[in-house]
Amino acid sequence: DVKVTQSSRYLVKRTGEKVFLECVQDMDHENMFWYRQDPGLGLRLIYFSYDVKMKEKGDIPEGYSVSREKKERFSLILESASTNQTSMYLCASSTGGGDYGYTFGSGTRLTVV
Amino acid sequence: KNEVEQSPQNLTAQEGEFITINCSYSVGISALHWLQQHPGGGIVSLFMLSSGKKKHGRLIATINIQEKHSSLHITASHPRDSAVYICAALGGGADGLTFGKGTHLIIQP
Numbered sequence: 001d002v003k004v005t006q007s008s009r010y011l012v013k014r015t016g017e018k019v020f021l022e023c024v025q026d027m028d029h030e031n032m033f034w035y036r037q038d039p040g041l042g043l044r045l046i047y048f049s050y051d052v053k054m055k056e057k058g059d060i061p062e063g064y065s066v067s068r069e070k071k072e073r074f075s076l077i078l079e080s081a082s083t084n085q086t087s088m089y090l091c092a093s094s095t096g097g098g099d100y101g102y103t104f105g106s107g108t109r110l111t112v113v
Numbered sequence: 114k115n116e117v118e119q120s121p122q123n124l125t126a127q128e129g130e131f132i133t134i135n136c137s138y139s140v141g142i143s144a145l146h147w148l149q150q151h152p153g154g155g156i157v158s159l160f161m162l163s164s165g166k167k168k169h170g171r172l173i174a175t176i177n178i179q180e181k182h183s184s185l186h187i188t189a190s191h192p193r194d195s196a197v198y199i200c201a202a203l204g205g206g207a208d209g210l211t212f213g214k215g216t217h218l219i220i221q222p
Contacts, residue, residue: 033209040214042199042212042213042214042215043201043210045209048209058209088154090154090156092156092209092210101158101161102146102161104156104157104158106153106154106155107153107154107155109154
């Protein structure tokens with residue numbers, strides 16, 4: 001069964017901490033995405049990557065960075081966590097080449113106190 | 114940028130009822146996804162459509178490309194169908210999906 005695995009289900013961090021959210025997929029997908037989901041706002045794209053070491057800003061990249069050193073792993077980094085980054089974070093992957101199929105991870109609920 | 118609108122935002126129905134959730138989008142797309150999110154957060158892809166109609170069990174998804182509209186139907190609804198249903202439009206580029214805000218469905222026994 002194909003999977004997108006997010007390393008933590010729940011995470012509590014302090015303001016100012018550096019936070020790493022990890023996402024691993026086992027489908028050899030080219031594209032990987034990080035979204036955040038907030039009540040009333042839906043899912044919004046933070047960053048995406050269409051190849052190793054490639055990254056593109058999404059709609060709300062401020063306060064975040066990403067790393068994709070290997071094809072299967074896409075990391076979201078909060079350089080200095082703030083309370084307004086408390087949210088549900090979802091990772092997804094998809095193939096390139098027009099298949100359009102997406103697979104989502106189970107989400108990481110991050111609370112910044 | 115695509116705008117994706119879903120209706121209704123909230124829907125409460127009795128077990129057995131036929132459910133319809135609507136999704137409209139503003140610009141042409143490559144594909145449209147219907148997603149299901151249960152409490153706890155994980156998202157499951159139900160359908161991916163680029164034309165016509167798809168059926169899986171009690172779920173049916175349709176799309177009208179000319180009208181930029183898609184619907185998700187649930188027949189013989191059951192309390193286990195209670196979830197948030199999200200439509201998401203995929204444009205021509207690699208920059209991911211544009212999501213609707215979701216429809217929170219509750220099916221009461």
